[in-house]
Amino acid sequence: MVKIYRHESLLGFFKGMSFPIASIAVVNSVLFGVYSNTLLLLTATSHQERRAQPPSYTHIFLAGCTGGFLQAYCLAPFDLIKVRLQNQTEPVAQPGSPPPQYQGPVHCAASIFREEGYRGLFRGAWALMLRDTPTVGIYFITYEGLCRQYTPEGQNPSSATVLVAGGFAGIASWVAATPLDVIKSRMQMDGLRRRVYQGVLDCMMSSVRQEGLGVFFRGVTINSARAFPVNAVTFLSYEYLLRWWG
Numbered sequence: 544m545v546k547i548y549r550h551e552s553l554l555g556f557f558k559g560m561s562f563p564i565a566s567i568a569v570v571n572s573v574l575f576g577v578y579s580n581t582l583l584l585l586t587a588t589s590h591q592e593r594r595a596q597p598p599s600y601t602h603i604f605l606a607g608c609t610g611g612f613l614q615a616y617c618l619a620p621f622d623l624i625k626v627r628l629q630n631q632t633e634p635v636a637q638p639g640s641p642p643p644q645y646q647g648p649v650h651c652a653a654s655i656f657r658e659e660g661y662r663g664l665f666r667g668a669w670a671l672m673l674r675d676t677p678t679v680g681i682y683f684i685t686y687e688g689l690c691r692q693y694t695p696e697g698q699n700p701s702s703a704t705v706l707v708a709g710g711f712a713g714i715a716s717w718v719a720a721t722p723l724d725v726i727k728s729r730m731q732m733d734g735l736r737r738r739v740y741q742g743v744l745d746c747m748m749s750s751v752r753q754e755g756l757g758v759f760f761r762g763v764t765i766n767s768a769r770a771f772p773v774n775a776v777t778f779l780s781y782e783y784l785l786r787w788w789g
């Protein structure tokens with residue numbers, strides 16, 4: 544951190560932000576848009592009417608799963624690129640040494656397309672859909688459940704409630720998502736050199752065989768620590784944007 548700050552000032556910490564920001568905007572608008580519109584279809588109530596006539600948890604879960612399933616499709620190529628770039632851990636290039644395999648997100652996307660084809664951009668997408676379909680259901684159930692618990696009937700939840708409920712929704716869904724998150728990332732890295740895994744099930748079996756059941760909880764702490772603030776802010780933005788524009 545000190546080195547980055549000295550050489551590049553505060554801006555250095557935000558390097559490479561434009562690509563994730565653009566992808567988060569698309570992915571989250573699909574997620575929340577599909578969720579809300581599925582609820583509209585299932586319960587015939589708009590976001591504003593849902594405080595007075597709260598939908599059932601079954602409907603919330605189904606709408607969440609639909610949102611999770613469709614957002615995974617949009618997320619897949621962006622997530623693949625993120626995982627490939629993050630795993631590129633060769634030491635910093637010396638003058639004269641060959642450049643890293645991927646020079647940035649656009650170059651990474653283009654090389655995957657060139658070397659592995661259109662389907663290559665969707666490597667790991669099945670595992671991602673399996674990860675996100677049920678866990679986004681859990682995400683919205685936790686959020687709604689906590690909001691209802693701490694809000695007087697018929698009223699809008701306070702900002703503090705939205706932040707805390709959003710934070711815990713993030714943690715609950717990420718804890719549930721971590722086993723398939725591990726598998727997903729392994730599938731995304733597979734194919735870089737030679738293919739190791741036959742498919743999602745094969746990847747699960749051989750990971751457990753080699754590393755034990757603990758493999759399914761790799762990174763659960765860091766995922767949860769990230770999930771709280773990210774999802775607190777996500778839900779606060781969602782609630783306020785809909786209140787202003789709705």
Ligand SMILES: C[N+](C)(C)CCCC[C@H](N)C(=O)O
Pocket residue numbers: 674675678679682713716717720770773774
């Ligand atoms: C379902 N799963 C837990 C994987 C993600 C839920 C989406 C939450 C948010 N986009 C985030 O990045 O935390």
